[in-house]
Amino acid sequence: RYGEPIVTRIYNDLPTDRAKNNGFGRNETQLHFHNAHNGAESDGAANVHHFPGTFYDYRWSTALARRDKINTQAGDRRASGPDDNTGLVNVAGDFRELQGSMWAHDHRFFFTAENVYKGNLGAINYYSGPDRGNEELSDGVNLRLPSGKLLGWGNTDFDVNLIFSDCACDAGGQLYFDIFDTDGMLGDVPLVNFGFAPFFEVLPRKYRFRALNACMSRFLKLGLADAKGNPVPIKFIANDGNLVVTPLTLTALPVQGIAERYDFIVDFSGFKIGDRIQVVNHLRHEDGRRPKEELSLARALKGTSEDPVVGPMLEFRIVGAVESVDVPGVILRSTDPDKSQVPATLTEQIPIVTPVRTRLVEFGRSGTGDSRGPNGCTPDCGETVNFPWTIRINGESSHSMNANRISLLIPKAGEVEHWTYKNGGGGWDHPIHLHFEEGITMLRNGQTPGPTENLQRKDVWRLGESGSVTFQIQFGEFGGSYVNHCHNTVHEDFAMLARIQLLTGVAGTPQAAVTPTPNPTEYGVYFTTPEILPEGAPKGWTNTQQVQAQLNTSPKP
Ligand SMILES: [Cu+2]
Structure with missing residues (x-):
């Protein structure tokens, strides 16, 4: 949350022998917080990797950009982070630069692909006054985007991070990586949150998803398809963690390059319990140079592409009840009212000016x-x-x-x-x-x-x-x-x-x-x-x- 600085201490507990890497990956690391407003020493990409047996302290500022120029006295309630209950702590800076869906990953120069591919990454959500992670709290600042209501802020029952990636395996089922190919690394196994052939049980209501492309070289184009193969409309609300001014209704997400994040809302309320919806990748690669062809949803669903990562990557299953992840033990039901909103305006536009x-x-x-x-x-x-x-x-x-x-x-x-x-x-x-x-x-x-x-x-x-x-x-x-x-x-x-x-x-x-x-x-x-x-x-x-x-x-x- 904005206004609560964090010291993140990363211990490097990898083997001291570089050769003990199963063929790829480097036992040195620096963690880049993509794309937080942090000092260079804590950006994780200032040639500051550290070695096995050491730790590095990252000062994650949670500062809001432009605090030296705009709203310097922290009087604007939109520039804020949630407090421990349901209130706000104002911060200096420009509310138009609030961020949401971020991530962190290894950035050891010359070995980033190998280290990230091995799993040195994670999703990070920033919470703010407007983007609170509470869908019912009404205070004139909170946008009440789909998320949940059991916690004061940061609910994830209906606000879900989806990390899309691909991998390749050797004959023994271990991760495979070709360190000699400088064009790019393509996997033939689609993964979501590092699970193969995943499904996700959802209630018939609105959800927010935060899609991250965490492939090494693969671009994606994701869309949702119902059981008949028809596209399910989505509302596009954020690009690279930045809220758009006006939500856009789309039939599929735009092409998504590596590291791009797209936040979107899906309204499952028109579906009935038992229905299934697929998240489908439409974009075909032949190599790591660039995407080769954008397929129609129908062709992508056919399963005839020679690219095994074209087609369904994730299945949503509509169910009548799920257990809360925010407060385990609480059962959330399809009959609960959905009071979340997708307002017509999410933020304000920063103008383009004559450059220096x-x-x-x-x-x-x-x-x-x-x-x-x-x-x-x-x-x-x-x-x-x-x-x-x-x-x-x-x-x-x-x-x-x-x-x-x-x-x-x-x-x-x-x-x-x-x-x-x-x-x-x-x-x-x-x-x-x-x-x-x-x-x-x-x-x-x-x-x-x-x-x-x-x-x-x-x-x-x-x-x-x-x-x-x-x-x-x-x-x-x-x-x-x-x-x-x-x-x-x-x-x-x-x-x-x-x-x-x-x-x-x-x-x-x-x-x-x-x-x-x-x-x-x-x-x-x-x-x-x-x-x-x-x-x-x-x-x-x-x-x-x-x-x-x-x-x-x-x-x-
Ligand atoms: Cu490139």
Whole structure:
């Protein structure tokens, strides 16, 4: 909940011997909270992985963005979190930037796909005054979205996280992963919340679902089908954890790239007990490069696709009673009144304004990634891998990930910029993730995008084949070292990431200066002075803090 900071201590209890990994995965980890408003040291992607036998403390701020500019005195009741009963605790910041459906996952550079595939991830819900997780409490702020009523806030009886993924197994039934394939990793086994062929008993009433695509490389297109194969309408209420201004009635969800989250409402009240509804994937892949074809619901249901993850992934079964998960022992019945609501307006639009500057970030494939320097990769990478994936800023030089290189530098808090993420082409698609702040989607291929994207706040954008996306962004309050990267985690590991340096923290603190690069080792951390790409820094910016950064560097332990 907003306003209640959390220290999350992650213990690394993995074997100290790297070879004891059953063929893939790295025994070092950093946990990225996607896409919370946290300081860089707690973002989990600032080259801060830690080793077996150690722990790392993440300060999860639960701060609301723009608290330095908007509603600074915390007088707006919509900018709030639930208290221990049914009241609210106001927080400073902009209620239009409240977030909901988030997640956390491993972000060990060069090994993220292998570690996340092994299960190092989880869903996280943020609760706020408007998005309270209580469907009956009426106080003029609470939207009363389907959730439940037994707890003051955070009910999950009718508000359910669904993590969609795919996996492959070896002959012994263990997870299989090809560490040599840099195109992408496709599984042939569909999973929801890591269960195979799952079903879920629901009452004939409204439910909210929070769908996360947690595949390594697979894009999804999900829709619901009744027993006759007809689409079941849904109401789309949030994109990447950000409420839309107006709920959209759809017959299927939009295509969902890796790491994208879609929240939607299904009203099962028209069904009778015994009915069954399938959640169906319509999108066919042939490889990890990009989705190949969007099938009709009828074709997807036929089960004739050569892609085994096309077709039903989850079955809803309408029942007369279920046991509460919020208060175990309480029986919830189909005859209970459903007092939940889906209001016509969920939040307010943040306007698009004239930017201070624009940037072009191109995600391509030059085949000559420069992650490996004379002393190896930063951080260390697999011994023999090469790096086909590169990122180019403002049309200048192409680079693959090096944690000691700053590709984008943000000089000042609160400056509004317009960024274009462009796909370098070649028959690939890339879902690109920006850490720490959300962008307001303005253009797709230079045109107004469809309603599920247009003016929506997002933190992952599918670029489309040879496509582009333009969004409005500003950074503030915290600073330090963050990244943007492809969330096809295989592309990410080979090494389609670029470091972003924010000088947007409180003036005079380390979060307002260029961060010396932490280099974690088994014996401690040493710091190096990062290189700054000239095209990554705004024109006229000079690094007066560089001397300080050099003073702060330290010898290798
Ligand atoms: Cu990619």
